[in-house]
Amino acid sequence: MSNRTLNIGMIGGGGGAFIAQPHQRAIHMDGTRRITAAALHPDPNIAMSEAANWPYPLKGYESYDALLAAHQNAADVGRLDYVLIVTPNFVHFDPAFKAVELGLPVMCEKPLCMTMDEADQLVAAVQRNKVPFSVAHTYLGHWTTLFSRHIIRGGLLGDIRWVDSSYLQGWLATKLEDADNMQASWRTNPKAAGKSGCGGDIGTHALMQLRFLTGLDVVSVSARLENFVPGRLLDDHFTVYGKLGNGGRAIIRASQICHGHKNDLAIEVVGTKGSLVWRQEESEALTVLLPGQPDRKYWRGAVSANDGFLGDLPAWLMAEPKIPSGHNEAFHDAYARLHRFFEADVRAYWAGQPFQNDGSVYANVHDGRMGMAFIDASVRSSEQDGAWVDVSLK
Numbered sequence: 001m002s003n004r005t006l007n008i009g010m011i012g013g014g015g016g017a018f019i020a021q022p023h024q025r026a027i028h029m030d031g032t033r034r035i036t037a038a039a040l041h042p043d044p045n046i047a048m049s050e051a052a053n054w055p056y057p058l059k060g061y062e063s064y065d066a067l068l069a070a071h072q073n074a075a076d077v078g079r080l081d082y083v084l085i086v087t088p089n090f091v092h093f094d095p096a097f098k099a100v101e102l103g104l105p106v107m108c109e110k111p112l113c114m115t116m117d118e119a120d121q122l123v124a125a126v127q128r129n130k131v132p133f134s135v136a137h138t139y140l141g142h143w144t145t146l147f148s149r150h151i152i153r154g155g156l157l158g159d160i161r162w163v164d165s166s167y168l169q170g171w172l173a174t175k176l177e178d179a180d181n182m183q184a185s186w187r188t189n190p191k192a193a194g195k196s197g198c199g200g201d202i203g204t205h206a207l208m209q210l211r212f213l214t215g216l217d218v219v220s221v222s223a224r225l226e227n228f229v230p231g232r233l234l235d236d237h238f239t240v241y242g243k244l245g246n247g248g249r250a251i252i253r254a255s256q257i258c259h260g261h262k263n264d265l266a267i268e269v270v271g272t273k274g275s276l277v278w279r280q281e282e283s284e285a286l287t288v289l290l291p292g293q294p295d296r297k298y299w300r301g302a303v304s305a306n307d308g309f310l311g312d313l314p315a316w317l318m319a320e321p322k323i324p325s326g327h328n329e330a331f332h333d334a335y336a337r338l339h340r341f342f343e344a345d346v347r348a349y350w351a352g353q354p355f356q357n358d359g360s361v362y363a364n365v366h367d368g369r370m371g372m373a374f375i376d377a378s379v380r381s382s383e384q385d386g387a388w389v390d391v392s393l394k
């Protein structure tokens with residue numbers, strides 16, 4: 001494998017953006033990838049002036065169309081290896097679709113896009129162009145998430161009966177969108193965020209955590225999308241009862257009015273032999289609960305194979321903790337892990353070799369489409385007073 005540094009083009013990130021910042025740190029964490037080009041802002045003048053003053057060398061473009069055209073016309077060495085899309089939801093589909101059509105790998109923020117039609121078009125384009133595509137479901141990148149997946153999918157908890165997956169926040173408990181807050185403004189605007197506010201924004205993380213850990217789809221939903229802040233146009237409280245593909249049941253909840261909850265993503269998976277509990281705000285450890293036994297708390301970096309519960313552990317998983325236990329990994333490390341796994345696929349792609357892109361270490365375009373299908377079904381169920389609605393699986 002070539003050890004040249006990968007070149008990344010970033011779409012979005014200027015004007016006081018939020019999520020572009022953790023991505024930038026995560027991208028540069030390993031020294032194997034760097035952001036070299038960007039279309040930072042919808043206003044071309046701001047895009048260019050911010051690029052000129054960026055903290056590290058960056059080729060600025062007036063628009064993402066200009067960035068993609070430059071990639072297409074560049075000699076080999078000047079080409080981008082992948083693009084990162086960190087714009088609001090309504091600016092995901094167009095750049096993602098255009099990049100994929102150029103054969104350029106994409107890491108796109110969640111939710112994948114705005115509508116099921118866009119999601120289907122993206123899936124078709126990725127299949128047609130055979131290009132790596134990742135949806136940035138950050139929390140899949142925690143080592144404890146990968147380890148939980150190993151435990152659950154390895155059958156150590158038995159058959160899955162019940163999952164309680166929730167993502168609670170409190171930052172939208174007041175009408176922050178009226179206080180000139182950029183992040184709140186577009187998230188509460190259906191034209192920029194999509195059909196669901198809270199559900200699309202963080203309910204998709206709760207769903208993805210469930211699907212990634214268990215390998216099960218939520219096949220049917222009975223949903224209530226509620227709105228507690230007067231005058232708000234989209235849900236700020238999202239409660240979904242779901243049927244799982246194996247006959248089990250789940251609750252998938254998200255809320256942005258729960259005072260005191262910061263980024264409280266939590267999941268409890270209950271099987272016939274035991275349960276597993278994980279919280280992202282304490283993401284260094286997970287707990288396994290087995291009947292008649294003391295609780296088992298497993299810390300990242302301090303896990304041993306064949307301990308009476310665990311069997312053998314995959315070498316790649318054991319090699320992934322990058323610092324010893326007791327020194328915290330966190331959000332940036334989770335993002336870095338997603339970029340690291342995606343980088344491996346991107347390098348294979350450019351070398352003309354087979355690549356995974358199978359959803360086993362990061363969310364792919366199919367996972368992104370499943371997030372859209374879940375939201376679509378939940379919105380329709382809520383409109384019918386919580387009637388059961390099937391999720392479009394495909």
Ligand SMILES: NC(=O)c1ccc[n+]([C@@H]2O[C@H](COP(=O)([O-])OP(=O)(O)OC[C@H]3O[C@@H](n4cnc5c(N)ncnc54)[C@H](O)[C@@H]3O)[C@@H](O)[C@H]2O)c1
Nearest residue numbers: 012013014017018019040041042086087088089109110138
């Ligand atoms: N995975 C996660 O944990 C996570 C966390 C937060 C946000 N997100 C997602 O990331 C995305 C961005 O969220 P945010 O909170 O950073 O938003 P933000 O409002 O802070 O930033 C959006 C950025 O997009 C830029 N932009 C908008 N239109 C553009 C265009 N046409 N061309 C170029 N740039 C454009 C803005 O200038 C800004 O830099 C959203 O889809 C959100 O759902 C994901």
